[in-house]
Amino acid sequence: MSRVAGRTDWAEEEDEDSLQLPQTQITKNKDGTETIVTFSIREDGKKVKTTRRIKKTTIKQVVDPRVAERKQWEKFGQEKGKPTGPQTDTTSIAENIVFRPVANWKASAEDKSETEKKKANLKDAKIKCRICSGDHWTTKCPFKDTMAPEGGDAAAPIDDAPEAAGGLGAGGSSYVPPHLRGRAGAGEKMGGKFERDDLATLRVTNVSEFAEEGDLREMFSRFGHVTRVFLAKDRETGRAKGFAFVSYADRDDAAKACEKMDGYGFGHLILRVEFAKKAT
Amino acid sequence: MRPILLSGHERALTQVKYNADGDIIFSVSKDHVVCAWFSHNGERLGTYHGHVGALWTVDVDPTSTLLATGGADNTIRLWEVRTGKQLKSWEFGTAIKRVEFSPDGRQLLGITEKRQGHLSTIFVYEINPDPSAEQTDEQSLRIVCDEAKATVAGFSYGAKYIISGHEDGTVCQWDAKSGEFLDSVQAHEADMQVTDLQWAPDRTYFITASKDKTAKLMSTNDLEILKTYTTDTPLNSAAITPVKDFVILGGGQAAMDVTTTSARQGKFEARFYHKIFMEEIGRVRGHFGPLNYVAVHPKGTGYCSGGEDGYVRVHHFDKPYFDFMYEVEREQQANL
The missing domain is CATH 3.30.70.330 (RRM (RNA recognition motif) domain)
Incomplete structure (x- = not known):
């Protein structure tokens, strides 16, 4: 993109900034990781250098040919014409749930709830008497x-x-x-x-x-x-x-x-x- | 374990189902729409439009080419899974509460609601597995349940029997060829509806869930009650997990009472019980309404649950789930 000297168009200015940014550098490390250095400009106009170290692993997954074929199916109905990959309006990731099966789950759960109750009681125990400042109700x-x-x-x-x-x-x-x-x-x-x-x-x-x-x-x-x-x-x-x-x-x-x-x-x-x- | 939240439905889910390979989940809800999702990432493959009433049930044939749905608009509809095209619609006098394909996918079973002078019936259609073929209008079998209405039913191994669960807590066995009544067992408390019936992978036994707060493991051949899982909440669904010997139970306070209870009291959790020892081993929280259906991945790698809250939550089990073993199981494995 050629620049006209002395022009102070805002659109042009944006370009100027991006032109000033150094190129993204990708270096391959010895341990098989990659270091990617990118430069960008934040909303407040400051230049930011981001360094990321990425390790790429190839995960091989054996998939049933029928399943693989179905993955290529075209979307239909309300999803017709939408790009591949989950759509944010229908699919989201919920927060992590720790699920650890334990023998005798019931007993362990009850224990936990009891200690929780005690804790709650302690929290509630902040009672102050308005007369003598003692820890009882007025x-x-x-x-x-x-x-x-x-x-x-x-x-x-x-x-x-x-x-x-x-x-x-x-x-x-x-x-x-x-x-x-x-x-x-x-x-x-x-x-x-x-x-x-x-x-x-x-x-x-x-x-x-x-x-x-x-x-x-x-x-x-x-x-x-x-x-x-x-x-x-x-x-x-x-x-x-x-x-x-x-x-x-x-x-x-x-x-x-x-x-x-x-x-x-x-x-x-x-x-x-x-x-x-x-x-x- | 990070569940995937599927929010494609606007109303309460009624049934969710994996296909035979476990890569697609089908979900139906009271909002008239059927959705198909990829189970590994939660991507929606598409939606099936045509029903004009709340949907109660869905099932997919073993080759994942045909999909059957039934609902409150008194129709069973057959869809082509791949394109979302409606292939066939059967009309009935009352709502359809359950559909299920036979293990070979050549028969389709349905249950009609008892209402408006109609008795609850279980009927069977022969299905041509070719999506381009014309489907028959003729029922190959009709079983009229004149005592208590049937709520759930399914084909046993080799489509030898039809097993049905009823409103009055009984479980019945019928000959799938002749429709002859063979056996009946009062499996659950009287007048406590059987809410779900799901098969073990080989269909020699199955699990029933009931409003009487229990789930029972029963054998197909003689309807013997093998195991009983007792909970503290009415159950809507129960599933048997392959790979690990667990069962998953889902339920919660009835939908109409939900507003009077908080999420914690409502017990809207998927409960995991050990299949053999009948002991609870854990719970998975997440839904803020009762769980209307739980379905297990056919390979045992995950499960999904559809709730009254309108969400489907897809869970992929992680290591602790597969590692968990009772002491006796560990000993047994060491001795082998």
């Missing part, structure tokens, strides 16, 4: 009665926010009509139950991360009947988060424990014990 939280949902920081689980949030109800979720907001005074809106629990609950901080609930219960039950011990744990590592709550049946016991246990050395740390702040 409704199952042992402190749902004594604590408001956590604001985010694990070290400050007692949230004073609802008061500030325009009196929009305790727990931060339920709507309180405006005419009731004024009445939302301390202690009144959550009822007596909270009061009682709060009064006898100690907040223990600076707890060793290797502490167990059992250890705490043992230590604190010296001062009276402990109704519950809750140790906040990280749901991923399973280690203690460094704080715990201990509830007593009696407020006097709680006061005694608070006094005695504050500053008590437990593990390598010194405990800090105080009365849990009210949720509101």
Whole structure:
């Protein structure tokens, strides 16, 4: 194709590019393979050199003469006039299927499905309590009665926010009509139950991360009947988060424990014990 | 194993069949069209046009020159395989549920549906294997099934018997010359339709599939139940594999219930059982509807399945399939 100098026709330009491309090189290697180097231009205009090493093997197949003859048959019906070879509209290759017959297939399949089930369970187990960040549902939280949902920081689980949030109800979720907001005074809106629990609950901080609930219960039950011990744990590592709550049946016991246990050395740390702040 | 997906049909497949050499697959579906495919690469050889109703059945003669099809337009049509030309059409009172050539290809058997006052009948035509010859209109044999309608049937070795499977789960044996009733066995549960009957290569035994979730291997001569394969889903089809002693069963939740089940629950898998030990050895997934028919390559190198989903999936077995052996089989081979 001859080129006219100074012509800037787009069609001509294309040709120019292809003219600049080096010829395809085919080299025969010693090991019987062929190396094919081709040059092409990508959509973004960059030149690409492709090197392919190909090994050609001749596969001999003995075919029945009847079968061979049938392969030469002309296509008919809807396929009439179509070129040889599978047509993409009717024939496609599905994804690979591993089919490996095994004796006692049923048992092995059941085993597999069971392990899969367990895996699925583990995946589902990402449960986080909104109150104490423990790995249980919020409704199952042992402190749902004594604590408001956590604001985010694990070290400050007692949230004073609802008061500030325009009196929009305790727990931060339920709507309180405006005419009731004024009445939302301390202690009144959550009822007596909270009061009682709060009064006898100690907040223990600076707890060793290797502490167990059992250890705490043992230590604190010296001062009276402990109704519950809750140790906040990280749901991923399973280690203690460094704080715990201990509830007593009696407020006097709680006061005694608070006094005695504050500053008590437990593990390598010194405990800090105080009365849990009210949720509101 | 990479299956080849044949998507030439627009509706549910009803039957797929290999020719005697295994190089061509014929498929029929409810969309009125018959397709012929090369089995090795899935290339479509052509289509056969003429039917005006859903097709239920197809069979090819042993020399791959003549093709018979039957369907809901109450006709059996004979085609020239090579050109797609229709050679003959026989009209009936009701739909055709099954056609099958005799082992020598000189007889053609058909089954009509029981409907509109017509009883289900099995009839036989003599076939002239020359495609240019005129085919007879005269039935050489008529068997009327007045008790339960026949659903499947076929010729035994040497066209000695006709074996038929019925709606009520029975399997009957008839004399193929005289049409005389010889024997009947309640092979499957009562009122559980026999959905398929496929022969072993030598036709001395066959396998039946049924809606009662079992498939049975039976002998041709005395209709003895040799083996029973129990599954957990209604079966639509069963095939015996040559080379390896396996059977392939296909089925799944009935088509009308499919929308209420997910693909996994529907059990739309081809199940492989060991023919002798009657134990399941594996499954092949892929279809997203029940398998309506499974056919095995006559040389045992692969199989194809036609599903309610409108696809034919052609599988070529690879090495693990041929290598698989039970411990006892291995021992036996070592001792030989």
